[in-house]
Amino acid sequence: MKNAINIISQQNFTTQLLDNLEHLIKLGLLTNIWYGFSLHRSAKVLWLYTTNKKQLKRFFTDKSLKTLEHQNQLDMIVLDTKDLDFQRDNGNYFSKLYLTEAHWIYCSDKVVFSSWCNEMDFDRFKDSYTQKQKLLATYGNEFVAQQAIGSWGFYIKSFQNDCDYLELLVFGITHSKQTLSKRLLRLEKHIPEVKRLFVKENAAEYYLIKDVLNENDGGFNMDWHNALLCIQKRFKRLVHAQMHAVWAKAHQQKLPKSKIPQHPIWNCKNATRHLNQLCQLPEVEEVYLFGQNLQITNQNPTTHYYLLAITTVDTPEKQHYFQGLFSNSNSSSSFTIIQHSRIWIQRYAYEYQGFLKNVLRCKNRIYQSDWHPPLHWYSNYEPFYDDLWQEIKQLHAFYKKKLRKQLQSPVAQQSFSTKILHHYLSRSLQLYLYAKSYYKPTTSHLHTLWNLCLYISPEFYAVDTQLKSFPLNLLDNLEGTYQTPKTQLILDVSTTKKMSELFSLIQQ
Numbered sequence: 336m337k338n339a340i341n342i343i344s345q346q347n348f349t350t351q352l353l354d355n356l357e358h359l360i361k362l363g364l365l366t367n368i369w370y371g372f373s374l375h376r377s378a379k380v381l382w383l384y385t386t387n388k389k390q391l392k393r394f395f396t397d398k399s400l401k402t403l404e405h406q407n408q409l410d411m412i413v414l415d416t417k418d419l420d421f422q423r424d425n426g427n428y429f430s431k432l433y434l435t436e437a438h439w440i441y442c443s444d445k446v447v448f449s450s451w452c453n454e455m456d457f458d459r460f461k462d463s464y465t466q467k468q469k470l471l472a473t474y475g476n477e478f479v480a481q482q483a484i485g486s487w488g489f490y491i492k493s494f495q496n497d498c499d500y501l502e503l504l505v506f507g508i509t510h511s512k513q514t515l516s517k518r519l520l521r522l523e524k525h526i527p528e529v530k531r532l533f534v535k536e537n538a539a540e541y542y543l544i545k546d547v548l549n550e551n552d553g554g555f556n557m558d559w560h561n562a563l564l565c566i567q568k569r570f571k572r573l574v575h576a577q578m579h580a581v582w583a584k585a586h587q588q589k590l591p592k593s594k595i596p597q598h599p600i601w602n603c604k605n606a607t608r609h610l611n612q613l614c615q616l617p618e619v620e621e622v623y624l625f626g627q628n629l630q631i632t633n634q635n636p637t638t639h640y641y642l643l644a645i646t647t648v649d650t651p652e653k654q655h656y657f658q659g660l661f662s663n664s665n666s667s668s669s670f671t672i673i674q675h676s677r678i679w680i681q682r683y684a685y686e687y688q689g690f691l692k693n694v695l696r697c698k699n700r701i702y703q704s705d706w707h708p709p710l711h712w713y714s715n716y717e718p719f720y721d722d723l724w725q726e727i728k729q730l731h732a733f734y735k736k737k738l739r740k741q742l743q744s745p746v747a748q749q750s751f752s753t754k755i756l757h758h759y760l761s762r763s764l765q766l767y768l769y770a771k772s773y774y775k776p777t778t779s780h781l782h783t784l785w786n787l788c789l790y791i792s793p794e795f796y797a798v799d800t801q802l803k804s805f806p807l808n809l810l811d812n813l814e815g816t817y818q819t820p821k822t823q824l825i826l827d828v829s830t831t832k833k834m835s836e837l838f839s840l841i842q843q
């Protein structure tokens with residue numbers, strides 16, 4: 336083999352890592368090094384083989400190892416004779432995939448592997464996973480049935496076992512001493528499908544894992560039972576799929592690609608141009624089409640589509656920006672879009688589950704940018720209004736203080752603050768939607784709120800029809816001016832009367 340140090344120095348490693356490897360080689364602690372992509376070629380691994388793992392790990396502390404991994408954008412795995420014997424006894428797939436001549440970058444005492452993969456041994460490896468899962472499920476089901484304290488712990492044990500087998504497939508060892516969150520974050524880099532399991536609280540934590548592990552009362556809580564059960568089933572399917580993929584790749588077999596059916600809306604040319612514009616935005620993760628209806632604008636029929644976009648960020652400015660993408664829709668199609676981040680929906684899953692769970696159905700999804708987890712829904716859900724009546728009371732007080740006197744005045748012309756009108760109308764529409772659907776939008780975009788009211792409530796069409804074009808003209812005026820300081824809207828008596836009538840109809 337070529338000079339080892341020269342081959343290692345040719346790799347795109349940091350100086351610190353190169354120096355560490357060279358030092359360990361001189362000490363005789365490293366006899367073989369392999370470097371290459373893992374199963375799905377999405378991330379790289381540096382496998383270090385030693386005959387004395389304990390002594391080597393004294394040199395590589397957990398902190399220094401984490402630093403080197405981050406600096407070099409790879410995972411460093413320390414193997415010893417026991418690890419290689421385990422792989423030989425369980426089908427020999429690992430050495431055939433990763434510990435090959437092509438991946439060797441250093442060898443002082445060559446490790447010899449068989450080129451044959453034993454299917455019976457690999458089947459035994461798969462069976463061991465199945466048996467452990469069945470055992471954990473049996474105990475877990477018994478504790479759940481008895482509503483015993485800490486029942487959720489069996490789900491966590493089950494997920495840890497899933498991680499064990501995925502790590503053996505990818506790395507050749509397990510990271511069983513690490514937290515479940517850290518293990519999942521590491522696996523995500525190598526198996527993208529892992530991202531579909533849990534909603535993230537932030538870059539380093541998962542919402543459901545954090546919530547379950549932080550239960551303070553230690554009591555029996557059925558809130559997340561269904562969500563945990565769904566994840567358990569998805570995790571099991573994922574492990575079996577990865578086992579199948581590993582065996583197929585070790586034998587250079589191609590797995591058939593499953594074709595994802597396209598949503599029918601992509602066959603509508605009038606809508607496609609605007610949808611492409613939305614889906615190409617880097618912050619958009621998923622888009623759902625949850626409704627459509629026929630609207631008549633200036634005697635022209637228009638198909639109106641209702642969309643929900645899940646994004647990486649969640650700000651009022653983004654909502655206005657997204658709606659602006661559709662402001663110039665052609666005459667045959669128009670759009671209303673609501674936008675939230677995935678973690679926002681997860682945090683408000685209980686309050687708004689009655690509306691959002693129906694919207695976020697698989698059949699409604701028209702776009703997905705990457706592997707993303709479904710939302711975790713509560714097992715026990717009862718629709719309720721969170722402070723609705725208090726908010727209505729506060730809004731009514733605002734109306735009496737800021738608007739009622741002017742609206743009832745007989746003066747020929749009235750001057751209204753666009754900021755006050757916009758605030759009152761947007762809050763009124765938000766609370767109207769909340770009362771009708773158990774969902775309170777965060778957006779104050781008036782056209783979005785108005786169209787959502789038309790979708791949610793058939794009774795709202797009476798408001799729209801009764802006042803004809805007045806509401807839309809008012810929305811246009813307010814949306815374009817309310818952010819400009821001290822802007823006033825001058826209205827005559829007739830228009831003031833219509834606006835008062837509009838407010839009364841919404842309040843009913």
